[in-house]
Amino acid sequence: MIDHLGIINYDLLYITHNNSEEDRSYFSRLSSSATISEYVYLPPARFDLFTHIKLRLRVRSWFCDCDYKNIYVASINSLVINALICRFSFSNLYTFDDGAANLVKGGSYYIDPSTKRMTVYRILFKGLAVEKVRKRIARHFSLYKGFCNIVEESRITYLDGWRSEYQRAPDITSPRERTKRYFIGAPFEEVMSGQEIERMIDLMLAVGIDGYIKHPREKKELPIGGIILDKGGRIAEEVILEDSVGCAVELYGFLSSVMMNLQGVSEKRVVFLPGHHKLTGVGELARESGCQEVYLT
Missing domain, CATH: 3.40.50 (Rossmann fold)
Incomplete structure (x- = not known):
């Protein structure tokens, strides 16, 4: 996507709960051209709320007063990523596939769980319901032509990706x-x-x-x-x-x-x-x- 759009000036926030060899390799490749980059590894806590709170504290510098014209994210259902999207409410929002999760109709990338806990979490982290975030997406980048995705066809750009x-x-x-x-x-x-x-x-x-x-x-x-x-x-x-x-x-x-x-x-x-x-x-x-x-x- 970076190559397709010709992006030459960008900051990178990479969040992982695994710290796998693949994570480190991807970050190394992406960060080599980034102006500012940060690799955040946070093992999951026993209770998921503690994981989200710790992550919010770890990335607090990214909620600073700086502004971005465009932001590119994958995991729009993540409480912290969702909160970042809301923080940069005046930025153009672009999204890209998070594996095949975007293609699962009615899944977590389409609609929030109808639970009181999720409602409280969104309020606590100052986020929006996933279905509202989807409306903000200016364009989604995908590898999967011919499948439904989180936005309608007119807002999707298809990439060849690794296959080419x-x-x-x-x-x-x-x-x-x-x-x-x-x-x-x-x-x-x-x-x-x-x-x-x-x-x-x-x-x-x-x-x-x-x-x-x-x-x-x-x-x-x-x-x-x-x-x-x-x-x-x-x-x-x-x-x-x-x-x-x-x-x-x-x-x-x-x-x-x-x-x-x-x-x-x-x-x-x-x-x-x-x-x-x-x-x-x-x-x-x-x-x-x-x-x-x-x-x-």
Whole structure:
């Protein structure tokens, strides 16, 4: 997006709760051209309110009296990012995809939870409901053409992103040596029950995988075999394309941006979902993107 818009003078605030190798690599690349840059790592506290309060204090210098003509953000549902958006109420607001989260209809990027707690949080942090922030967006930048996003089509600019450089075109004249199967890790305990995770493990052991791509928020990889691929700070897509040269590709895991981005180079994409997701935006997105759904309950 920075290259597409030709932005040469910018400040960078990078917030992470993981401090992963990927986070540090992304920050290093982005901050190298920034005028002012700050990397903020804050591990999640036991109670989420404490995490938000600590983060607000850590980034208080960004709420200073300086003004920006344009601001670019991803996580509009974040209490602190939301508050920053409100602080710069006279700036032009631009947003960009936060993985595939923007594509999940009715999700946290579309509307606030209808709870008293969220209402209190927005008041406490001087923020706005997500649906009101969406109305302020001047333009959204996305990789995903053909899918609904947090603003209507007329306010979306589509970018080629990493694919223009890394995605290989399939060569139907060259025979594939073999099929390589990759498991895309995720913080499964956040979205699945222990029983559902065990069911997924059993299914993956039956499939057999060649490579395991661990997620930055994944506390411990699942015991399903396969080599843990070292990403070296790169995105999973780059690692899979490099490791699978000359082979057909199959992907397994939770629905994610990796599943979306590698649609053109994967012969099969299988997503594991809790049963209650079948009638939600997550299940709908899985079907729209051409993934094979496996519901665990």
